[in-house]
Every structure is written in C-alpha cells, then in structure tokens.
Amino acid sequence: MTTLTSGVARAGGPATAWSADPYTVALRRGRGPLYLRRGDGWLLPLDVERWCEAPDGADRTVLDHCRGAVLDIGCGPGRLVSALASRGHRALGIDVSPEAVARTARSGAAALHRSVFDPLPGEGRWDTALLIDGNIGIGGDPAALLRRTAEVLAVTGSLIVECAQAEGGADVDERCEVRVADGRGGLGAPFAWARVGPAALARQAAAADWVPAGRWKAAGRAFTLLTRGAAAP
Template structure:
C-alpha cells in the first residue's frame, strides 16, 4: 500500500480545517462561501450539509455498491444514510470539526486527505464525491486517478457535478462574509459540469454507468474499467486487510469497512 500525493502544485485543501468552516459546522448554518481571487463568491449550503440526507442525496445513496468511501464527508449525513441502508461506510475529511460531527452521529470517519494513505485502498466498492467535492485538489483528472486506486476493479464512483457546463480550475479561500480572515489561505479548487467530467473520465479509463438529476442537482455514476491484475498485486491485495487493521486508531477497532468480495 503506497501513499499517493497530490499532483505538483495542487496542494492540499488544508484551509477547510480553518475557523470559518469549523464554525459553520458547529453552528449548523452559514453564511459560508468559496471566494475566488477576483471576488466572485460560491455559496456553500451548510444548512443542507448539517441536516439529514434529502431526496437528492438518497438518489445517489441508492446507487452505491458494497462498502462506500465518502470523500469530503463533511458533518456525516451521507455516512449516516449509507449505514441506515446497510452499507459499511467510512467518511474522510480534512476538517477535524467535520470528522467530530460525523463521529457524534455514531458513524465512522477519519481526518484524512484523499491523496494521503486511506484505509482499505483497492477494496472500496463505491466512492462518493457529492457537494462539489469533485473540485478537491483543483485537478479532476488527478482525483479520478487517485479514486481508481481506492476502488475494487470495476468499482463505482458517484459524483455530483456543477449545474452548468463549466470546467474551471481556480484558487479560492473560505469566506464567512465577515471580511478577510488572515488564517484562511487560498487553495486550488475546481468546478466541473457533467460534460467536462465525462471528458476527464474518458481520458482516465472510466465509463459512464448512469446520469441523472434530482432537485436540480446533476449526478453522474462512473465505473472504472476492469484491468488485469498481476500476481504480485493480487498477493499484496490478499495481505492488505491485516495491514489496514493494524493501522487503525484504537477507538475505531476493526470497524473500517472493507468491500464485499
């Protein structure tokens, strides 16, 4: 199991761990925005993130297969919904406040960047990228390549896309509407509509499995093309559950979800 790093220049979205985001999650409401360097604001729907999964969320949850990795899980509504439907699910997020909120729901979450080492690499049945998280790292192609390494061969990615035909790669910072925050630095982000995501997907060995819209929110399900596995990779995979479990924090015991065979 290797540790994959973000592409050169992409950085890590460490600023999601700063006060504007943490404060919004603790209060359960905004305002909270992503602000581009030119002043343009993208509102973030904190109230919806902190509520229970809605009908649009559940349209994505119903399509999940096997064990599910929720990337950028936020306060954990999707992890809770997945568990309620019988999935073994893990949320990862760079925000300590988000992970703590998810754990208070009685669900499993780790403070982790997707480009760092993730438990169960190569064993997840489905990865979720909702709420704009296709933008993580500012490079959708690199993110798709990373997720391919996390899934089982033929695994599923369920992603929410931007509601417009956009393929934007920018630097943003978190803004709570109260003026500049010296602690909130800029970090790379992407906004990707469905046509752009499909172009990135084809270039990285994914095929479309489904496409739909719910409550004005567009979604895409992508399936990673199955590839032949070498003997060495199969042997490494056979050893991975023991390695994964040995690396878990003690308070999570053995409950990290591994994909069903």
C-alpha cells in the same frame, strides 16, 4: 464552456483551509453564510445547512445507487455516511476538517481525518466512492482525483460524482484558487479548487479510464455514475 484558469498558491493548502475558521465556525453552528471566494471576488455559496441536516430527496438518489462498502470522500458533517450505515453498508467518511470528522463521529458514523491522497484503509477494495457537494474539485485537479479514486476502489467499483451546473446550460470546466469566506470579512487560507460539469467530467473520466454508466438530476443537482473502463460491459 466556462473556463477559468489561474495560478495556484501553495501556502496553506486545503487541509489548512478547511481546518480553520470560518469553515469550522459554520460547522459548529450548523449554518452559514459560507462561500468559496475566488480572487476576482466571485462567491460560490456553500449549503452548510443542508450538509448538517438529514439527507434530502436528491441525496437519497445517491444513496440508492451505492452498493457494498462505501467511501465518502470529503464527507463533511457526515449525513451520507450516517445514512449509509443505517442502510447496512460498511461506510467510512474522510475529510481534512477535524470539525467535520468530529461531527460525523458524534452522529455515530465512522470517519477519519485524512486526505484522499493519503494512505487509506481498504485501498483497492471499496465498492463505491462518493464525490458529492462539489468534491470533484478537491485538489484543483479532477484528472488526478479520478486517477486516485481508481486506486482506492476495487476494479469493479463505481464512483458517484455531483457535477456543477451553469445557467443557460453552458458546460463548466474551471480551475482556480479560492478561500473559504463567511461574507463578513473572515477568510481561510488559499487553496486549489475545481468545478466540473457533466460534459467536462466525461472528458476527464475518459482520460482516467472511467466510463459514464448513468446520469440523473434531482432537486436541481446533477449526478454522474462512473465505472472502471476495464469492468464496463
């Protein structure tokens, strides 16, 4: 298991970090380079180009598992929200980046400039929620995020999480402080983040009364479908 824990500075916070350059610049251009930069200099590449394009084959496996009304948490530029709407779902994206919300709206999809921890429309009635593109890391506390999604979803609702993968098959379970970086010296404000692999997600999910109902891989990406324990067969 790969684990990193560090103190998390509260200055700025995620809303500030994702609302400022270089993330905003990258979204406006529709391309990177863009990274999450840890304090020790380690860089996690962010796939801005893929986020700004139509859903790929791996994304479509996620869309195929969605049912009913769908909430995309950390929707980015809105590729999944747009695709869900075109499939006839009632779909809403939320994101703390104004530019991400604006891009989603320009695509014709619905989005709100909102944190998942803020009051949300339809709380307790969403059928599916998405935490894709590493968004299980939002807030740096996966357990808290899983508890919050349980409040947002209907008791029969499901949650689809994209998990981190490490080389060699090691589990990933990491809490750290990061900044958005452009690789050329531009840095956003520090904020708390997490990376969670499938095994670590299963442990966190059990503590929040979620039950793994399916796992799959596509195009080198790993996904887990969670259902509420009370509603599981």
